Amino acid sequence: MWSPWQLVYRTAFGCMVLEIFIHNVAQGLNVCMSGSATSCEECLLISPSCAWCAQEEFGRARTLTSRCDLSQNLQKRGCEAHNIESPSSTTMVVKSEPLSSKGSGPTQYDVIQIMPQKISLNLRPGDQTSFEVQVRQVEDYPVDLYYLMDLSLSMKDDLDTIRNLGTKLADEMRKLTSNFRLGFGSFVDKNMSPFSYTATKYQDNPCNGYKLFPNCVPSFGFRHLLSLTDKVDRFNEEVQKQMVSRNRDAPEGGFDAILQAAVCKERIGWRKEAFHLLVFATDDVPHLALDGKLGGLVQPHDGECHMNEKNEYSGSTKMDYPSLALLGEKLAENNIYLIFAVTKRLYVIYKNFTALIPGTTVEILDQDSKNIIQLIVNAYNNIRSKVELTVWDQPEDLSLSFTATCQDGQPLPGLRKCADLKIGDTVSFNVSVDARGCPAPGTQQRFTIKPVGFKNRLEVSVDYRCACGCTDQTQANSSRCSSIGQYTCGTCRCDPGYLGARCECQEGEAGSMYLSACREAEGKQICGGRGECSCNQCLCYESEFGKIYGTFCECDDFSCARHKGILCSGHGECHCGECKCHAGYIGDNCNCSTDTSSCVSDDGKICSGRGSCVCGHCQCTEPGAFGDTCEKCPTCPDACGTKRECIECRLFDSGRLSDNQTCQRLCKDEIITVETLKTEDPNAVLCLYKTENECVMKFMYSEHANGMSVLTALKEPECGAAPDAMTVLLAVVGSILLVGIVLLAIWKLVITVHDRREFARFQSARCRARYEMASNPLYKQPISSHPIETDFIMYGKSYNGAAH
Numbered sequence: 001m002w003s004p005w006q007l008v009y010r011t012a013f014g015c016m017v018l019e020i021f022i023h024n025v026a027q028g029l030n031v032c033m034s035g036s037a038t039s040c041e042e043c044l045l046i047s048p049s050c051a052w053c054a055q056e057e058f059g060r061a062r063t064l065t066s067r068c069d070l071s072q073n074l075q076k077r078g079c080e081a082h083n084i085e086s087p088s089s090t091t092m093v094v095k096s097e098p099l100s101s102k103g104s105g106p107t108q109y110d111v112i113q114i115m116p117q118k119i120s121l122n123l124r125p126g127d128q129t130s131f132e133v134q135v136r137q138v139e140d141y142p143v144d145l146y147y148l149m150d151l152s153l154s155m156k157d158d159l160d161t162i163r164n165l166g167t168k169l170a171d172e173m174r175k176l177t178s179n180f181r182l183g184f185g186s187f188v189d190k191n192m193s194p195f196s197y198t199a200t201k202y203q204d205n206p207c208n209g210y211k212l213f214p215n216c217v218p219s220f221g222f223r224h225l226l227s228l229t230d231k232v233d234r235f236n237e238e239v240q241k242q243m244v245s246r247n248r249d250a251p252e253g254g255f256d257a258i259l260q261a262a263v264c265k266e267r268i269g270w271r272k273e274a275f276h277l278l279v280f281a282t283d284d285v286p287h288l289a290l291d292g293k294l295g296g297l298v299q300p301h302d303g304e305c306h307m308n309e310k311n312e313y314s315g316s317t318k319m320d321y322p323s324l325a326l327l328g329e330k331l332a333e334n335n336i337y338l339i340f341a342v343t344k345r346l347y348v349i350y351k352n353f354t355a356l357i358p359g360t361t362v363e364i365l366d367q368d369s370k371n372i373i374q375l376i377v378n379a380y381n382n383i384r385s386k387v388e389l390t391v392w393d394q395p396e397d398l399s400l401s402f403t404a405t406c407q408d409g410q411p412l413p414g415l416r417k418c419a420d421l422k423i424g425d426t427v428s429f430n431v432s433v434d435a436r437g438c439p440a441p442g443t444q445q446r447f448t449i450k451p452v453g454f455k456n457r458l459e460v461s462v463d464y465r466c467a468c469g470c471t472d473q474t475q476a477n478s479s480r481c482s483s484i485g486q487y488t489c490g491t492c493r494c495d496p497g498y499l500g501a502r503c504e505c506q507e508g509e510a511g512s513m514y515l516s517a518c519r520e521a522e523g524k525q526i527c528g529g530r531g532e533c534s535c536n537q538c539l540c541y542e543s544e545f546g547k548i549y550g551t552f553c554e555c556d557d558f559s560c561a562r563h564k565g566i567l568c569s570g571h572g573e574c575h576c577g578e579c580k581c582h583a584g585y586i587g588d589n590c591n592c593s594t595d596t597s598s599c600v601s602d603d604g605k606i607c608s609g610r611g612s613c614v615c616g617h618c619q620c621t622e623p624g625a626f627g628d629t630c631e632k633c634p635t636c637p638d639a640c641g642t643k644r645e646c647i648e649c650r651l652f653d654s655g656r657l658s659d660n661q662t663c664q665r666l667c668k669d670e671i672i673t674v675e676t677l678k679t680e681d682p683n684a685v686l687c688l689y690k691t692e693n694e695c696v697m698k699f700m701y702s703e704h705a706n707g708m709s710v711l712t713a714l715k716e717p718e719c720g721a722a723p724d725a726m727t728v729l730l731a732v733v734g735s736i737l738l739v740g741i742v743l744l745a746i747w748k749l750v751i752t753v754h755d756r757r758e759f760a761r762f763q764s765a766r767c768r769a770r771y772e773m774a775s776n777p778l779y780k781q782p783i784s785s786h787p788i789e790t791d792f793i794m795y796g797k798s799y800n801g802a803a804h
Contacts, residue, residue, distance in 0.1 A: 038491070039493075040085050040471065041438075041468060044085070050070070051068075051084050052067055052068055052085040052470075053067045053077075054085055054468070071086050090121070091121055093118075094118035099134060101136075111138055112456060113136055113451070114133065114457065122462075126434065130432040133389070133458055135454075136427075137384055142177060142275060143176070144277065146183040146184070146270075147165070147182070148281070149185070149282075151187070151245055152252055152284070154283050158367075158368055158369035161370055162372060165236070169182065169232070176381075181271075181274070188253065189221070189252050195248060196246075196248055197247075219245045220316070221316025223313075225238045251284060255322050256313060262334050267307050267311065277376075279376055282341075282346075284346070288321055289322060301321065303326050327357055328359075340354070341365040342362065343365055358388070382664065389429055397437045401594075407425055415597050416429060435462070435464060436582060438466035470490070481494065482503045499535040506535075528554050530548050531548065538550075540553040550576065560572075568590045592615035599617070600629065607630040610630040623635065635685065651713060669711050673715045675714070683703070685701045697718075698713070700712040
């Protein structure tokens with residue numbers, strides 16, 4: 001039998017539970033109220049839209065989680081605005097100096113190419129904030145170029161070609177910058193077995209016994225020959241002193257040399273205020289990390305400078321080759337652009353390297369390096385025509401997304417680079433930052449945004465707004481909490497062993513009058529079968545899979561969709577059975593990326609304009625289109641038009657692409673020139689167009705099984721010879737005469753046929769007349785007599801004056 005006060009308490013508590021249930025159903029899924037927040041700080045972590053009511057008299061008969069709700073809902077339920085804790089993220093620009101317009105001159109040490117330079121962020125987890133970054137490629141910027149050459153035996157003809165390279169290259173580069181310096185280094189491979197010849201007879205001359213070239217110098221890992229200098233004649237002198245060497249295997253030790261040239265800044269002479277170019281010339285593939293184990297080198301490369309007093313790499317026979325990741329890190333750390341100058345057969349291999357090493361480009365080198373100067377100039381112009389942002393030291397709990405606005409003024413979400421720029425152009429990037437959680441109190445994070453190859457950078461400091469202002473007014477052993485708990489932000493934090501909104505219950509108390517308050521609905525299990533009811537509240541069990549929470553233990557953080565066995569694909573947080581995706585990801589299991597940078601083709605279009613970007617991958621919608629960015633489509637209506645521009649700029653240096661120096665970047669297809677075009681290939685498309693000289697250019701477009709596009713074109717357009725005036729006149733007169741003769745012949749033929757038909761008709765009639773006279777019995781031949789004396793005959797009678 002219940003006492004009156006128990007009956008009133010039970011009824012009131014049941015009404016409270018019913019009110020919360022009806023409110024949740026009416027509002028739909030409310031992530032704030034469905035979470036497990038029992039304090040202001042926990043509430044702020046659930047969602048950026050959640051707010052906490054710190055008002056003392058708010059929700060006296062409600063559960064602790066009812067204080068965490070949407071701000072507007074809290075106000076509707078009676079919480080005054082000044083008692084609502086709902087901080088937001090803020091951005092403050094600390095340093096913002098204007099962009100420079102010129103790189104050389106008296107201000108070259110203070111050149112600014114990125115704005116702003118320092119920013120301070122105050123982030124609330126989940127509350128995204130953004131800021132804008134502007135970048136400019138200034139004019140006449142100083143250039144340091146270090147030429148790193150493969151001196152293995154196969155490069156002997158290349159060495160002969162570049163003996164006067166310094167003077168010619170300096171003349172060309174001074175057209176682009178007034179402040180140019182040049183340096184030189186060489187490499188072969190590790191001087192140890194199995195990479196080089198190590199037998200006694202080869203120690204001084206690895207070419208001993210080699211008939212084609214009997215004399216050469218011992219192999220070496222890397223040798224620095226000339227520090228960066230504006231005296232280009234010294235470059236020619238050093239090159240003329242060099243001799244080739246000979247190693248045993250085909251791959252070279254070039255990556256050892258690249259890393260030393262990047263990190264030995266003082267020896268090489270890299271200037272902080274200059275544009276750094278490292279030209280890597282070779283005709284073979286490089287050794288990679290772990291190849292050193294073939295020679296017993298198990299120590300990984302440490303990424304440090306190891307140059308001895310002879311300016312040679314002293315760690316060549318002590319450490320393994322560097323990895324691609326280490327190489328990219330050191331190049332970016334020292335603001336160095338790497339240019340791979342390789343022969344045509346190696347282009348695809350080194351092109352794949354550029355995707356793994358930021359700030360690198362690849363150009364095709366002639367077999368004897370005759371095109372090296374134009375190659376360097378083209379690569380420099382190509383590098384200077386684009387801007388790409390990189391992020392350094394990004395904290396793990398921060399998500400960054402970029403939107404580029406290039407020269408056309410159109411925002412490109414998911415992109416952090418712009419191309420086809422001119423010197424002096426300014427581009428902007430919108431950077432959105434989102435914090436996924438809170439570090440330890442007082443923690444301050446930093447990260448850096450830096451354009452590839454630039455010395456300037458944007459430093460971003462990050463503070464976190466994870467604490468509530470109401471915690472400053474915490475009261476220990478407050479009377480509001482039965483003097484056995486802390487009163488903070490409108491709630492009680494009870495001492496161990498006590499429970500309840502006012503710490504009025506002790507752990508272990510249970511009774512049938514309290515059990516109904518722990519059921520989500522009549523007939524359901526107490527606390528959903530995943531907890532115990534104590535003092536009108538569900539105490540949820542611990543689970544090895546994660547956290548169980550909720551008013552009735554109905555929620556957890558491990559029952560969400562998975563992708564490849566990973567909860568929310570690792571790109572989201574599980575909240576009560578639903579994945580809340582991090583910035584940049586969508587989908588039920590957060591496995592779909594919204595980043596479109598991997599879908600951008602070389603011409604800057606999403607999926608080449610032939611498809612859509614879905615989850616970071618192109619889905620080609622144009623029939624016949626294929627490739628990672630739908631760039632291949634021999635049967636598309638625009639295929640011939642697209643390839644025509646490459647034919648024009650590559651073969652004839654004309655067309656739209658010849659002016660903005662994007663031909664080498666956009667037109668990487670193999671072009672084969674022939675005298676006569678064969679059209680038997682069923683997988684090839686015949687394309688033709690009319691040139692400015694009214695000639696017709698023909699070419700075939702096909703895709704090979706290896707993924708390469710091949711264009712087979714005529715060496716010269718087909719042009720008809722201009723007609724001779726006399727020939728035209730004679731042809732016209734002859735045509736008129738011929739037409740007249742033909743018309744006369746036709747007329748004669750018609751008349752002849754007509755006459756013959758009439759004559760035949762006459763002959764037929766004549767024959768019929770003869771037949772009738774011969775066969776008629778009544779017919780008698782008429783007889784006529786003519787006497788001499790007869791004067792005349794009349795009516796069958798003769799009159800001559802006498803009667804008969």
